[in-house]
Amino acid sequence: MDGAARWLAALPALREEKDFSRHVQAYEEAFQKKAAPPFEPLWYPELLGSHRPHLHAVLQELGHPSYESLHRWSVERRADFWRYLLHRLHIPFERPPVQILTFPEGDITQPRWLTGAVWNSVEALFRADPQSVALVFYPIAGAPRTWTYEELLTEVRQVAGAFRARGLQPGQTVALCLPMRPEAVFLYLGALYAGVTVATIPDSLSGEEIAARLEIVQPQLFFTQDGLVREGKFLPLYDRLQAYRLPRTYLLAAGEVLQARLRNNTYPYRAFFEDLEPLTQPHRAGSYHPIGVLFSSGTTAAPKAIPWTHLTALKALADGHLYHDLRPGDVVAWPTNLGWMMGPWLLFAGLGAGATVALYEGPPTTPGFCAFVEQAGVTVLGVVPSLVRRWVETQAWEGKDWSRIRLFSSTGEASNPWHMWQLMAKAGYKPILEYCGGTEIGGGYITSTLLHPNAPSQFSAPALGLDF
Known part of the structure; x- marks a missing residue:
């Protein structure tokens, strides 16, 4: 039995173990080495059981044996990749694009996407069952709406x-x-x-x-x-x-x-x-x-205005589908606001997937927010590493049941592997997607996926359609 198999065998008991030192001890026994970053993967795709991620379906539909093969195809044949994704995501057009990708100036750094299309990306957010819950808001005082x-x-x-x-x-x-x-x-x-x-x-x-x-x-x-x-x-x-x-x-x-x-x-x-x-x-x-x-933040120079178009919204929706595996029945929460990229991203990715977007009125560092995660039944939770550090240091999540969470996503800052390990353990060892990109593109260029083993604070793959 190798280290991964020994770790997987230990997980059922660890999910009930609140003493984190026991988790460290189990890691050292499983992998037969002292626990120190970079850690071995603590989550593996086989833990999904019968759940099939969207990416798994994409591999099957396109006939690729691995993510690496799919990624290679997506950058060598970008137009074909995005044509496929528009079809898979059922993006509504009044007039569909005449061309997916062109370079009218002969410069690869100046592409033109979806030429001839007439559409409004907001229409892609209202294709779910009209009676399913789109938005839930938990005020500090009073009942949720x-x-x-x-x-x-x-x-x-x-x-x-x-x-x-x-x-x-x-x-x-x-x-x-x-x-x-x-x-x-x-x-x-x-x-x-x-x-x-x-x-x-x-x-x-x-x-x-x-x-x-x-x-x-x-x-x-x-x-x-x-x-x-x-x-x-x-x-x-x-x-x-x-x-x-x-x-x-x-x-x-x-x-x-x-x-x-x-x-x-x-x-x-x-x-x-x-x-x-x-x-x-x-x-x-x-x-x-x-x-x-x-x-832009404006911390080192005057703030720069960064425009978003319908194409930027499409990137956010696509990343929510491919990497975050969002779908109807999910409850997605991300402590942010519309002034930061993840605010608009949350709306396009969450509503575009037919999920429920959950909002909390108060600050996310508090026990109140941690209780909201349990009460709202959050299944996908976005974080920034400094927030996770506060939860670890203050134990604001103490006594809160986060077992309904099926994955986390972390972005915005470099993360601490020890803190991220404790976050995984809090939800019964669910994966944390490290997700890094930019406001300019509305999504990620390097990420984690549910097709790869997941180790704290480690990326696993470049985003599809992007090569660097």
Whole structure:
């Protein structure tokens, strides 16, 4: 019996063992060496049992014996790979692309994708059973709220109609600086449905940093919140901007009532919905129609505006399908907001898969968030390594049952193998996908997959269609 077989034999007992030192001891006995990074794999594909990942089906459909063979084909025949994926993902087009990939300037660094296509990527998010749950929101206080796919589409059309009523036309820009609450989802998707570009700004920034990003994009409308509630304290958000001139602004309340004095050109959020007719047909356009703007961090230079198009949304949806194995019945949570790449990614990947996107109002470092993961029945949980470190150090997850989780995904920072091992153990040894990419492409260029053994803090494969 080799080390992997001995480790697999030890797992049933370890899933009930809360003393992490016993896990380390079992590792050393199984692999017959001292536990030290880089660790041996702690999860293996055979643990999936009868579950067949999407990638396994892709291999079978295309006749490839391994991921490595599939990857080689995907970079040698990129157009064929993406043509296949568009078909597999059932991407809806008003007019399908005439050509998948061309190089009109004769430069491989200047490709043109999906030439001739007319579509709106938001339509790909509403193909699930209309009565299945699309969105669930857990407030800090009070009962959770849910929206079915049918109800979410109604909200999106209402918002799209409100943008039209306010005079917004396709190609114009609005800006959001909001926590990841349901209204942020409605606004984001409603704008995209109407063909309006959405610039999203993290709510953690200073007033000067928010104002600098508004100056770059010059939005017609701006949506923000009076403040943020963190561990019982109200932290002003809107008042950070009192020294700056704002576009027409709509203000949401963190609680039951607004806790800020409205200045010139600012209106309560409810005023946005006056005199509207829902927009029942989305604005469909070419593949390079701008749908969003995110920003670089601005820590080393002025922030850079990073545009997203319908193609960027497609990459997010594809990565959710191929590597994160998202599907109907999953409950996906990722502590983020729309100002960071994983916020829009979560919506395209999660809703595009027919899964339920789960949101939590409070900070993710707390026992409250850890309880939310259990109560919401989260099956796919996104993390950043610094968050995992806090959970390990504070034991905020103590007493919480995370056994429904079937995989984690970690991105944004370099991870600590010891912390990631403890995260795997917390959920009964589920894999952690290391997922690294960029805001510019809307997804990953190197990743882990469910076809490969999974070791803490280690990638297993380049992303399909990308070669480096």
